[in-house]
Amino acid sequence: MADDDRPEDPGVGRRGLVSWLACGGAAALGVALGAPAVVFVTSPLRDAKTGGARWIKTIPESALAANAARKVTIVGEERDAWTVRKDVELGSVWLVRRQGAVVAFSAVCPHLGCAVAHEAGPSPGSLDGARFACPCHTSAFDMDGKRREGPAPRGLDELATKIEGGFVWVDFRRFRIGVTEKAELG
Amino acid sequence: MSLRARIDALADFVETRTGAKRLLSHALDEPIAGGARWAYVFGSMLTAVFGLQAVTGLLLMSAYSPSTQTAWASVHHVTYVTQGGWLVRGLHHFGAQAMIVLLGMHLFQVALFGAYKRPREVNWWFGLLLLGATLAFSLTGYLLPWDQKGYWATRVATNIAGTIPVVGASQQALIQGGSDYSSLTLTRFYALHVGVLPAALIGALVAHIALFRKHGVTPPHGADLTRKDLFFPRQLWKDVQAAIVVFGVIVYFAFRHHGAPLDAPADPASDYPARPEWYFLSLFELLKYFHGPLELLGTVVLPGLAGAYLFLLPLLDRKESLRARDRVLPLLPLFGLGVAVVVLTVMALRHDARDEKFQAARRRADLSAAKALALAAKGIPPEGPLAMMKADPEVLGEALFTKHCQGCHVLGDLGSREEASAPVLDGWGSEAWVLSMLDDPDHDARFGRTPYKGMMPSMTRCKPDDASCKPMKPEDARSVAAFLAAGADDGAPPPTDAVRRDAARVRSGEAIVKTRCTTCHLYKGEGDDGGEGTAPELSGWGSRAWIRAQVMNPASKATYREKALAPGMKKYMPAFEGELKPAEADVLAAWVHQRARR
Structure with a gap:
């Protein structure tokens, strides 16, 4: 406190230096607080992708008629922020059986995320004329998931399937909405 | 137009429309009579740390969820999952403590310099209001993580509010949102902490600073008043240096604690060694000296007198002099x-x-906290962190033992050796335990305090008058111990120095048990030629299944027999069939099995 006892007579240089130090110090403090704040707020941008296969058991293979589509619910473990719930309905997928093979499509319309519906064709037991249609913005897809009409930027997202123990298993994933490429969400 | 001229034009544009430059000049060109001083940094520090609290508090608000199921879980998520969350929470936690320290310093500086005197009395009172608001911030914020520490400390505080005559009960119910703690307590404390108190504090702070600017600083007695500084840059530079030190201290503590401590989830059924945060410890200590009807003296009257004194100080000290020597009496x-x-x-x-006892309880609480953090890392169920803890076999096992067993048995630090009326279970199922049983079954730690005292003779020593007695050879005793302990292992690998690692010894132990021990004991249902019906079954002795059978019904013959519950067997071990659910019995048996051989 020695300098407090002297009357102040700072030269222009000293006053300038002290001004710079005061402003610089205050700015440094702002950055020191701002940096962790920015890291904290933007942490969702750096969340680790879940990645890896996520096989979920659905219906018995025998419950799926030939040349037909069926919507099945995906039940699994959900991580909601800090909570982990078991046996929660995570979403649904369309299963299509064609010539013996089972194909799965995400029921989420790649346009803006509405749930797509199935419209059967004129003749029962045949996929001819059948299609998937979005109830929101008139996007429609054929039974291979290819886009037929409407504003959707890509076809329906196909999911991997396998048959094990007589049941259909689906590798359930979510994808970015509204873009041309099929990009998985974390 | 040159760049400089363009900048000046832009500055003029802004200035004529907003007056920002004039406002900034007004803020920075505050005259400081007697010059800049280190003694003046505390007020600025408090404003700066309050800014830190506001920023980190807003960030925490974006990640906190006030309910009994989610509060702890969301704070855990902030501290251990969200990037940078630990630091943000640490800055907030230790920033709050820095505010308390700085408030004390600011108060003493202002009092010492006599800055509360005419005409600054009202500003002193605004300062006291800010002090109260800050303490209320601390109290409400402490509860929000809903961990053991905050829960119990805050309960004590609200219970004190409830002891105040006449208004106590309604006051407490208003604070808590009901007659007991619940999610409504959290939402109310949260609303106070992030809405009411910030508004009150900012309002009082604006008035405090406005009045401070109106009256200016109070230089100490004898200061050279001819000297004049402006706030910028000399005082600001001092303030900034002090702020860097304070911020450094806060960051240091935040790093040291990986943010801030998080105790186990609040558990109303637990016995927790509750202590308030360090700055309330003096009030806590005070409570120990006022008993019964005098309690109000410690909780309300003395703190109230202190508050009243601080309020009246400007009126008590009305002399003109700023010299501390002239103001000894009012400052005393x-x-x-x-x-x-x-x-x-x-x-x-x-x-x-x-x-x-406190230290032991604190260690148990720390273990519980570590357990909670480990479990939460795997995800918290929708029922909340407390349900997560209670369902954990280790926690549940100990809770069941505490509730049902420790009244008679001793295991680890549970139960009392002085009051035990059943065997000490430490080491139960081990070779050492069997050996000590063969040698002295009536030892206080074995069956000496039970109705079975005197029923089993020592196998290795003979009574002087017993001519027919043949003591068991030490080698044979070790074989018996090896065989019985091998059965008690229940699949767990035996310790490296165990005799039972030698299969031949186990077999020879089995042969001895089948011949010699079955004169009283059962082995696979066979034995007890004397028909006494008191010595237990030895096959599977010490295994989880054996423990479970014994706990559910000690007279089922799977362990002990009908005599175990005979009226003459005073203080016998009761059957817990009616009290324990089957799943609980599984957990308890596994816990005792594992804990006894720790």
């Missing part, structure tokens, strides 16, 4: 108060440091 209580706070705080810390 303030220093007395300071000394009392320090002394009581040190006493509280010393009592706890020397209190072994």
Whole structure:
């Protein structure tokens, strides 16, 4: 406190230096607080992708008629922020059986995320004329998931399937909405 | 137009429309009579740390969820999952403590310099209001993580509010949102902490600073008043340096604690060694000296008198002089108060440091906290962190043992050796336990305090008058121990120095058990030629299944027999079939099995 006892007579240089130090110090403090704040707020941008296969058991293979589509619910473990719930309905997928093979499509319309519906064709037991249609913005897809009409930027997202123990298993994933490429969400 | 001219034009544009430059000049060109001083940094520090609290508090609000199921879980998520979350929470936690320290310093500086005197009395009162608001912030914020520490400390505070005559019960119900703690307590405390108190504090702070600007600083007695500084840059530079130090200290503590401590989830059924945060320890200590009807003296009257004194100080000290020497009398209580706070705080810390029971309880609480963090890392169920803890076999096992078994048995630090009326279970199922049983079954730690005392003779020593007695050879005793302990292992690998690692010894132990021990004991249902019906079954002895059978019904013949529950067997072990659910019995048996051989 020695300098407090002297009357102040700072030269222009000293006053300038002290001004710079005061402003610089205050700015440094702002950055020191701002940096962790920015890291904290933007942490969702750096969340680790879940990645890896996520096989979920659905219906018995025998419950799926030939040349037909069926919507099945995906039940699994959900991580909601800090909570982990078991046996929660995570979403649904369309299963299509064609010539013996089972194909799965995400029921989420790649346009803006509405749930797509199935419209059967004129003749029962045949996929001819059948299609998937979005109830929101008139996007429609054929039974291979290819886009037929409407504003959707890509076809329906196909999911991997396998048959094990007589049941259909689906590798359930979510994808970015509204873009041309099929990009998985974390 | 040159760049400089363009900048000037832009500055003029902004200035004529907003007056920002004039406002900034008004803020920075505050005249400081007597010059800039280190003594003036505390007020600025407090404003700066409040800014830190506001920023980190807003960030925490974006990630916190006030309910009994989610509060702890969301704070855990912030501290251990969200990037940078630990640091943000640490800055907020230790920033709050820095505010308390700085408030004390600011108050003493202002009092010492006589800055509360005419015409600054009202500003002193605004300062006291800010002090109260800050303490209310601390109290409400402490509860929000809903961990053991915050829960129990805050319960004590709200219960004190409930002891106040006439208004106590309604006051407590208003604070808590009901007659007991619940999610409504959290939402109310949260609303106070992030809405009401910030509004109150900012309002009082604006008035405080406005009045400070109106009257200016109070230079100490004898200061050279011819000297004049402006706030910028000399005082600001001092303030910034002090802020860097304070911020450094806060960051240091935040790094040291990986943010801030998080105790186990609040558990109303637990016995927790509750202590308030360190700055309330003096009040806590004070409560120990006022009993019964005098309690109000410690909880309300003395703190109230201290508050009243601080409020009246500007009216008590009305002399013109700023010299501390001339104001000894009015300032004496303030220093007395300071000394009392320090002394009581040190006493509280010393009592706890020397209190072994408290230290043991604190260690148990720390173990519980570590357990909670480990479990939460795997995800918290929708029922909340407490349900997560209670369902954990280790926690549940200990809770069941505490509830049903420790009244008679001793295991680890559970139960009392002085009051035990059943065997000490430490090491139960081990070779050493069997050996000690063969040698002295009536030892106090074995069956000496039970109705079975005197029923089993020592196998290795003979009574002097017993001519027919043939003591068991030490080698044979070790073989028996090896065989029985092998059965008790229940699949767990035996310790490296165990005799039972030698299969031949186990077989020879089995042969001895089948011939010699079955004169009283059962082995696979066979034995007990004497028909006494008291010695237990030895096959599977010490295994989880054996423990479970014994706990559910000690007279089922799977362990002990009908005699186990005979009226003559005073203080026998009861059957817990009716009290324990089957799943609980599984957990308890597994816990005892594992804990006994720890």
